[in-house]
Amino acid sequence: MDSRTRRSFPRTASCLPEIFAFMDAFFDEARVGDSCRNTAQLAVEELFTNLVKYSRGGKSDIRIDLARDGGRLIVSLTDFDVEPFDIRTVPDAKTDLSLAERKPGGLGIHLVKRLVDHIDYEYADRNSTTTFIKNLE
Amino acid sequence: MLDIKFGEQGQIVVSGRFDASQAERAEEFLSKVTESREMDLGGLQYISSLGLGVLLATQKRLMGTGHALKLTNVRGHIREIFHFSGFEQVFEIDPNPPA
Numbered sequence: 628m629d630s631r632t633r634r635s636f637p638r639t640a641s642c643l644p645e646i647f648a649f650m651d652a653f654f655d656e657a658r659v660g661d662s663c664r665n666t667a668q669l670a671v672e673e674l675f676t677n678l679v680k681y682s683r684g685g686k687s688d689i690r691i692d693l694a695r696d697g698g699r700l701i702v703s704l705t706d707f708d709v710e711p712f713d714i715r716t717v718p719d720a721k722t723d724l725s726l727a728e729r730k731p732g733g734l735g736i737h738l739v740k741r742l743v744d745h746i747d748y749e750y751a752d753r754n755s756t757t758t759f760i761k762n763l764e
Numbered sequence: 765m766l767d768i769k770f771g772e773q774g775q776i777v778v779s780g781r782f783d784a785s786q787a788e789r790a791e792e793f794l795s796k797v798t799e800s801r802e803m804d805l806g807g808l809q810y811i812s813s814l815g816l817g818v819l820l821a822t823q824k825r826l827m828g829t830g831h832a833l834k835l836t837n838v839r840g841h842i843r844e845i846f847h848f849s850g851f852e853q854v855f856e857i858d859p860n861p862p863a
Contacts, residue, residue, distance in 0.1 A: 647783075665810055669810070669812050672812045673813055722849055723850055724853075725853070725854070726854040731817040731820060734816055735813035737849075742844075742848070
């Protein structure tokens, strides 16, 4: 089954429940299983909250594209009229430190990079798009 | 929605979705915990980095006074996230999956 949808959301973390509902409706239609749903929602939450938190000049809504292409779930987040930010260049969090040495934060992008199967990045006309692929089980 | 409460044996029982929109409420509840407790995560379906940060901050505060959280009934998907977050180094995690 192949299907796709897209929707834009205001750049505020308070719309996360709305984003999850949008994703759940698509997952039901595209028959995406629980394990993949959790991973995709975690990745979208981390990427979306990162865009909101660091802004990089953005004022427009953030667009989320969801697609199922055979055995792959393809998810893109596009931020318009912003500075570039490629998550693939972000150093990994230091997860082997003792509790005393650990500081809050930095885990989000680290987790995305480990939980999804592939990440792409495009920057054109000041529009920044991060795409991840999760293979369906 | 996240549900967090004390169980009958004094353990902390967490269920539902621990996403960014729930972090503040969880933080407020956990600020009341001042001694070692088991945290039963059998009903936890989802956790993101903000939720992980709340757990880490609580553990850090408790260990400062010689106490700690022990995490129990951790499901496969959540266990994977804990593993990638290095939680085995900072929490005692019951190796048994939920019944």
